[in-house]
Amino acid sequence: MTSILWTIVLVTVLGAVLAMVLYLVASKFKVEEDPRIDEVEKVMPGANCGGCGFAGCRAFAQSCVEKGNLDDNFCPVGGNDVMKKVAAILGLEASVKAPMVAVVRCNGSCEARPKTTVYDGKQSCRVKAALYAGDTACSYGCLGCGDCVDACVFGALSMDPVTGLPVVSESKCTACGACAKACPKGVIELRAKGPRSMRVFVSCINKDKGAVARKACKNACIGCGKCAKVCTHEAITLENNVAYIDFNKCKLCKKCVAECPTGAIHAVHFPEPKPTPAPAVAPEPQKSQQDGQ
Amino acid sequence: MDNKFTFRIGGVHPADRKLSRDCAIEVLPLPEKVSVSMAQHLGAPAKPVVAPGDRVKTGQVIAEPAGFVSAFVHSPVTGTVTAVASKADLAGKMVMHIDIDVEKDEWAEGIDLTPELVTPLPDDKQLILDRIKAAGVVGLGGATFPTHIKLCPPPGKTAEYLIINGAECEPYLTSDYRMMLERPREILIGAALMQKVLGGPKCIAAVEDNKPEAVESLKDALHFLQLFSKDYENIEIRVLKKKYPQGGEKQLIDAVTGRQVKSMGLPIDAGAVVQNVATSFAVYEAVQKKKPLLTNVLSVTGDCLPPERQHNYLFRIGIPLRYIAQVAGGVPEEAVKIVSGGPMMGKAIANLDATTVKGSSSLLYLSAKQTLRREEGPCIRCGKCAQACPMGLEPFLLKKLAEVGDQQALEQNAVQDCLECGCCQYTCPAYLPLLDTIRIAKADVLNLIKSRPKN
Numbered sequence: 001m002t003s004i005l006w007t008i009v010l011v012t013v014l015g016a017v018l019a020m021v022l023y024l025v026a027s028k029f030k031v032e033e034d035p036r037i038d039e040v041e042k043v044m045p046g047a048n049c050g051g052c053g054f055a056g057c058r059a060f061a062q063s064c065v066e067k068g069n070l071d072d073n074f075c076p077v078g079g080n081d082v083m084k085k086v087a088a089i090l091g092l093e094a095s096v097k098a099p100m101v102a103v104v105r106c107n108g109s110c111e112a113r114p115k116t117t118v119y120d121g122k123q124s125c126r127v128k129a130a131l132y133a134g135d136t137a138c139s140y141g142c143l144g145c146g147d148c149v150d151a152c153v154f155g156a157l158s159m160d161p162v163t164g165l166p167v168v169s170e171s172k173c174t175a176c177g178a179c180a181k182a183c184p185k186g187v188i189e190l191r192a193k194g195p196r197s198m199r200v201f202v203s204c205i206n207k208d209k210g211a212v213a214r215k216a217c218k219n220a221c222i223g224c225g226k227c228a229k230v231c232t233h234e235a236i237t238l239e240n241n242v243a244y245i246d247f248n249k250c251k252l253c254k255k256c257v258a259e260c261p262t263g264a265i266h267a268v269h270f271p272e273p274k275p276t277p278a279p280a281v282a283p284e285p286q287k288s289q290q291d292g293q
Numbered sequence: 294m295d296n297k298f299t300f301r302i303g304g305v306h307p308a309d310r311k312l313s314r315d316c317a318i319e320v321l322p323l324p325e326k327v328s329v330s331m332a333q334h335l336g337a338p339a340k341p342v343v344a345p346g347d348r349v350k351t352g353q354v355i356a357e358p359a360g361f362v363s364a365f366v367h368s369p370v371t372g373t374v375t376a377v378a379s380k381a382d383l384a385g386k387m388v389m390h391i392d393i394d395v396e397k398d399e400w401a402e403g404i405d406l407t408p409e410l411v412t413p414l415p416d417d418k419q420l421i422l423d424r425i426k427a428a429g430v431v432g433l434g435g436a437t438f439p440t441h442i443k444l445c446p447p448p449g450k451t452a453e454y455l456i457i458n459g460a461e462c463e464p465y466l467t468s469d470y471r472m473m474l475e476r477p478r479e480i481l482i483g484a485a486l487m488q489k490v491l492g493g494p495k496c497i498a499a500v501e502d503n504k505p506e507a508v509e510s511l512k513d514a515l516h517f518l519q520l521f522s523k524d525y526e527n528i529e530i531r532v533l534k535k536k537y538p539q540g541g542e543k544q545l546i547d548a549v550t551g552r553q554v555k556s557m558g559l560p561i562d563a564g565a566v567v568q569n570v571a572t573s574f575a576v577y578e579a580v581q582k583k584k585p586l587l588t589n590v591l592s593v594t595g596d597c598l599p600p601e602r603q604h605n606y607l608f609r610i611g612i613p614l615r616y617i618a619q620v621a622g623g624v625p626e627e628a629v630k631i632v633s634g635g636p637m638m639g640k641a642i643a644n645l646d647a648t649t650v651k652g653s654s655s656l657l658y659l660s661a662k663q664t665l666r667r668e669e670g671p672c673i674r675c676g677k678c679a680q681a682c683p684m685g686l687e688p689f690l691l692k693k694l695a696e697v698g699d700q701q702a703l704e705q706n707a708v709q710d711c712l713e714c715g716c717c718q719y720t721c722p723a724y725l726p727l728l729d730t731i732r733i734a735k736a737d738v739l740n741l742i743k744s745r746p747k748n
Contacts (some may be wrong), residue, residue: 019406088627105692116385116643116644117385117643118629120664120666121666121729122729122730124733127715127726127729127730127732127733128735130729130732130733130736131384131640131729132380132384132385132640132641132642132643133385133387133643134385135643137381137385139385139386139387141379208379208387232316263609
């Protein structure tokens, strides 16, 4: 009986002493942290994707609180809504940014861009790009091993088995930019999402001369400059044999889309007769194939 | 066997397969067109100094070095420049090329075309260096590093050894072997010239023991040259025990001198300069004959080819690969992959329309069976890769670290020391793509190191 009593007394005393020690240590070494960091972190999406340029959501929150302004801090995942909340907590003004989305700027489907070699190495775009220019005659386009799909933590990317190109699910894409970083060819670009997701962009980055590019891929931009001439908003620039549409200047008039001889300019999510270039271009290669035979 | 040297750590023993070893060097006839690449050496691509329409003579400078680490490029033929434009190299990457229509073979003035051996060495070191530089000589062992830079050790460092690399440890390749058989005197004179530039270090020509004929040939040549001059006293021929990758600079230094180059170090840190036998020959021609680096020897070989179709060609640098394949009787049907270089470190040719460069050493035809990629299995932690690695790295660990992207740990584990010899992947029983992964990690870590501020 006494041993039980002794045990209880001993444990109680020990507990009290240790609690005292813990209390003293905790108060002595207390780290003063701005409580707003926790508050800001709570409204963050919590994906820890790194799209903002910080190690994670907490690092982003800490930076917002410590800097005292939100000029350079933007959470691409949460977008303007989250930034408004963050601004409200901190009593600051948040910069409003147009929502962005990842856009695959390669149109070289299996059909349009014939394979010239067989690649049987590790299925990784980076490994493939380190070995050679790619298994087609185009040395700029998508390599098709899906590094971008692996890089996406939101599951917004998938490989289309028919075209061999990645497809972005716009509802899931948060424009964190992980895929753009993962792509060794720089095929993926973050572009403004546009009103009701309507966008016009050149779906090719081939810098070869027209004849070379065309030979490698039927859907390639050949750098003819017709689009730049027809554009009334000076949104299109032609550099290194490839056209680029500045999404800040583009007014979505779609004149360039009709003008492009190879269908390299894509206009997506426009209402009515959706002129998605895939069907518009598809008959053409078939014809020229027959011609070739 | 104990008296033969080799490097201490790792290494593998792939089958020799020197099928073209008995084929004498043939001079490849000139094609109608040649295409000379501007990126034939390590470092900055050369800058073209000719324009379309210009007439050029054989041996005339057509491109100048663009930077410190760069080299001259000369026209391999006489004819008219038709284009100066970007073209796909053998990996399909766009590189500036100069296309020339071949008319005849009229050499530029001042080049000694006589076959006589020139044994007296020039006394002026600077003259030797200038001629090497002007001839556009680069390391022909594979890395194509400009030779004149390698022969100027940084201040405070002196070369105690000049090693002439005749290891040719890659299976199949026989170009260096044939050079050692057919041009041993020139190789040794080239070695003596480099020895002179470096201030008289001990010169050792190292040959693996699977090439006894080459050893004999070099020894005979050395005796012959020693009769003429005292310049050749300090040269030694050494036989090494065959092991891959003995031809790697750091492995060869270990095998020959017993010194190890420290991690991230250069061969000169161990007091050694390594030059390939073909480079040595090019140095001889550059200095004694004032002949620029226009030719190299290339083996056309492979198990798909019958013995009579194996060849060693003396080719003009800039001749398209497809032309060489045609002269050699066309690409055999069984060949599914053509490799430029040896099967261990060579590069698969993605574009046969590409041109030959200074470092081209073979057209190796591989059959479907030889190129079979087996399905990857799980790592069973057998440690074979760590045993095989000649740099003493742990490839299985590096692969794991590369997969999680821990670049600091990769750097601590000396990923930068990897020489990409492929021993790990060759020996892996699970067929893991070890080297593929490590090569990427190496590039990442290099970027990390470069991004650091220099203090």
